[in-house]
Amino acid sequence: MADHDHSHEHDHDHTEPPGDLELKVKALESLLVEKGLVDPAALDVLIETYEHKVGPRNGAQVVARAWAQPQFKEWLLRDGAAAIASLGFTGRQGEHLRVVENTTTVHNLVVCTLCSCYPWPVLGLPPVWYKSAPYRSRAVSDPRGVLAEFGTALDPDIEIRVWDSTSEMRYLVLPQRPQGTQDWTEVQLAALVSRNAMIGVEKAQQPEDGTAA
């Protein structure tokens, strides 16, 4: 695995994967199929599920509902897994969900310093940067520096809480609702909720950003 080129500064750049890995993985798959250990059709369904069905639009729906319905928000913060299950988002890597709220005084940021734990049912599979050594190392020691890399500046008075996902608890950030969205529908609100805002590296988009126009 060492015979292909890796730049340490960009070791997450895999736009040109080495051919030997393609071949090696194909060989392993053939062997496992031949031994009766995996069914290739099941592999296709697994890939299809996480490539196209389960992703951050699920989490955006959860956030939009919490913004629009105070009772749902109260339930979501008290029992995240149950409230989220009521929208149909359950299962693997979301068995024990906890939602943490950003307010005018607290900003939350989620990381997994030991591997890549992430709430799959609401956010899908994690982005490359979330799994990268630079993010995993610095989120717990220099969160403001990390936020700055995402273009996010916080008032110095705001308390940052970093959640290191060291158990099977999974954390989702409830971003602050943007001003000027009082009459918006849940569908409109959901369009303001980026994946990065639900990890805590960004804020929800503002209406004037034009994303929900």
Add this chain to the structure above:
Amino acid sequence: MSGGHDLGGLSGLGPIAPEPESSEPVFHAEWEKRVFALTMASGSLRRWNLDESRHARERQHPADYLRNSYYENWLAGLETLLVEKGLLSVKELATGVSQDEVSDKEITPLQASDVPQVLSRGGPVEMVIERGPCFTLGDRVRVCSQDPKAHTRAPVYVRGRIGFIKEHHGAHVFADQHARGQREGHHLYGVAFSSNELWGGPENGETEFKVMVDLWEPHLELA
């Protein structure tokens, strides 16, 4: 064990350089998709659990772990477990040729039609145990400073440090033992650490912040 995976607080690893959210694909190469799916499908054979899977990736030499891309680490962990659990031989892995036509009759591979149900069921780890919790909210606790020889979910950067119990999550399967194939419940807590305790006093005008870490009772003692 510490190792290449236990990264909290390490410096010198370069910029994060995130891809824009709007244009980042879920997978960046065909082989990544297959490694992801092969790992999930092999895991469903229930010959190992998630913590054994994590441990298999972490046991690589730290230089390999850090040099590898994410799914290369998954591939390395999968190969290790397939051999250790006797599903493949070293020779089969090296040659790609099946040496033994008769596979384990007890093994039923994951079927496409079962995938939704298997994913939806997930793998809950909450347990009911007889022992009550040793700690209550607000308790001042210290994390054990020993480095266990095997898998642990207590990261190096909190070892020996003092924090406060902020949450009690109930009893969960204790990951450190689970990686050795034992399913035992221990109380799990959200422990709050101040940045001053973890990293020393504020420098360069950095304001204090909190780090919340989930730790099991065996990781902690009253301080």
